[in-house]
Amino acid sequence: MEGATQRKTEDSGPKSPRGSPKNKTDLSQEEMEKIEENRKKAKNAIKKKTQKNSLTNYGYHIVIGGFVLICVAALFSTFFGGTKKLSLIPVIDDVEITAYNQQDLSFTIGKNDFFEVKYALFTF
Numbered sequence: 478m479e480g481a482t483q484r485k486t487e488d489s490g491p492k493s494p495r496g497s498p499k500n501k502t503d504l505s506q507e508e509m510e511k512i513e514e515n516r517k518k519a520k521n522a523i524k525k526k527t528q529k530n531s532l533t534n535y536g537y538h539i540v541i542g543g544f545v546l547i548c549v550a551a552l553f554s555t556f557f558g559g560t561k562k563l564s565l566i567p568v569i570d571d572v573e574i575t576a577y578n579q580q581d582l583s584f585t586i587g588k589n590d591f592f593e594v595k596y597a598l599f600t601f
Contacts, residue, residue, distance in 0.1 A: 578585045
């Protein structure tokens with residue numbers, strides 16, 4: 478094979494699928510910085526995707542806390558409210574009826590004679 482010309486090829490080693498050399502020493506400083514920057518971006522993206530937010534960590538705590546807060550507020554308003562106790566209000570109170578009717582609401586209230594005994598079959 479003396480007469481055949483031999484071509485001299487520059488072989489920089491095996492190539493990766495993307496066409497860049499596998500050997501890190503063959504890369505320029507700029508390419509190395511790009512690779513490191515992309516590596517950092519990928520790590521941050523994975524970290525951000527797998528990181529749970531406070532709502533998923535404390536969701537049940539927030540819901541249960543809200544329920545307890547509503548229950549405490551309801552109990553507080555029941556015991557310390559400004560209304561009269563129902564046990565102290567008579568069933569038919571003329572003063573309460575007139576005070577309610579003077580407020581000019583959409584309906585008025587009056588005495589209920591349903592429970593009054595009109596005709597007694599038996600007298601004791």
